[in-house]
Amino acid sequence: MPDTSTPDSTGLPRIPAYEPTERTVPSRARQRASYDHETVHSILDAAYLCHLGFIRDGAPVVLPTLFGRVGERLYVHGSTGSRPMRATGAANPGLAVCLTVTHVDGLVLARSAFHHSMNYRSVVVHGTARTVTDPEERRLALDAIVDQVVPGRSQDSRPADAKELAATAVIRLDLDEVSAKIRTGGPNDDPEDLSLPYWAGVVPLTHGYAAPEPSGDLDPAVQVPDYLTAL
Amino acid sequence: MPDTSTPDSTGLPRIPAYEPTERTVPSRARQRASYDHETVHSILDAAYLCHLGFIRDGAPVVLPTLFGRVGERLYVHGSTGSRPMRATGAANPGLAVCLTVTHVDGLVLARSAFHHSMNYRSVVVHGTARTVTDPEERRLALDAIVDQVVPGRSQDSRPADAKELAATAVIRLDLDEVSAKIRTGGPNDDPEDLSLPYWAGVVPLTHGYAAPEPSGDLDPAVQVPDYLTAL
Known part of the structure; x- marks a missing residue:
C-alpha cells in the first residue's frame, strides 16, 4: 500500500x-x-x-458467507470443522482466497441485446486468509460480523461462551490487493440503434426489510429494539 | 446423474x-x-x-456475472478478451469452475450471538466450463441470459449482429455435480437462553423493482412493455 499520509505534487492531500x-x-x-x-x-x-473463493483438491470452491470489516481487515467465521476453516488451520501457511461482494442496483435494458447490462457496485479482494488466534481479536471479529448484519446487535445478545468460542474458527483477510468496480447510468446503445422501437432504460432494484417477526417463544415483554426499527 | 425415469423399489416415480x-x-x-x-x-x-469461481495463476478468482439456464445447462457470457473466457478457449481443455447462486431471505436473530444466522437459498455447481462454438447454441444461450434477467426481453430487442457475436464468448456448465442448501425458520436458541432479555426472531428481507426509468433519448412513443410491468 502506498504512503497515503503526505500531500502529492499538487500540494493537495x-x-x-x-x-x-x-x-x-x-x-x-x-x-x-x-x-x-x-x-x-x-x-x-x-x-x-x-462470496468466498478458495481452492480445494485443485478445484475452485465458492461459498456464500457472512463477513465483518474492522478498518483494513475483513473477518469471516465458521465452524472449526468446515472446509475453509480447516484449510487455514494453525498447521497451515494460510489459504489463498478471493472475497467478492456485489450489489446489483438496476437492470440496464438497451435496444440491442448486446448492450444489456447491470448497474452494480462490487469489491474483489485477493489475498491470504489466516486463522485468528488472539482471544481479543477473535472477540472483536465475532462482534464485527454480527454488527455488519445488524449494527448494534452484538451489544444486545449473549456473547459466545468458552464452548462456543472453541467451536468457532475466525479467519482474517487484510485489505491490500483490492479493487471496486461500479457501473451507473443508462444504456449505451449504438447511435444507429436509437430509433429502434424497443424500450430502453433502467429498472432500479429495491432492497428492504419487512416488519420483524418475533420468535414464537419470545417473552411478549421484550420489545422490538431501536436498532431493528432503524433498519 | 442417476436414471430418473423409472420407478424405484417403492413403485412410486x-x-x-x-x-x-x-x-x-x-x-x-x-x-x-x-x-x-x-x-x-x-x-x-x-x-x-x-458468482463464478475459477483458478488463475494458481489463485482463486470470484467474479459476479449473469447466467442463463436452459434445461440442465447453465450459460455464462463475456468478452472474448476477458480472463475466464480466454481460459476456456478452443485450445483449452475447459476450465474448472464453481458457480454459486445465493438468495438471502431473512436475518435470523437469536438470543445468543453464536446462534445468529440467515435464512437463505443457495445453489453450488461444480464442473468444467467449456466454450460453446455451435452458432445455434450460442444464440440460444445469449437469449437465455437476457431472458433470465427479464423474461421475454430477448424477443423485444435487436439480436446480436455478426460483429457483436464475434466479440462475445459463451461458456457452458452442465448441471451434474450440484447441490442446493436452504435454511428457513426462526432462531435455534439453546433452552437455557430462552428467558434472556434479548429480542429474537426473523427480519425478512424484501427485494423488488422500482418504476422503470426510460432512457433520456427514448422515443416517447415507445411504451413500457408488459413484461416490465409484470416484474
Missing part, C-alpha cells in the same frame, strides 16, 4: 488508495474500476454477505 | 435428483442440503446473477 496490481486491474471496462479506500469501504459496509 | 458427491455433501448442516432437480432449478431461476 492524497486520496488514500490501494495500489493496483496485475490482478486488480480489470481486463475490460477499466474506467469502472476504483481503488480508493472510501469507495471500497462503502461498498463493503453496505453488505454483510460475501 | 423417483424424484429426479442429482447424485451427491464428496464435494456436494456439506461438512455441516447436512439436513439443509437438497439434490432434487426442482429445488435446484427454482433457486437458479429466481436469480440472474451468480
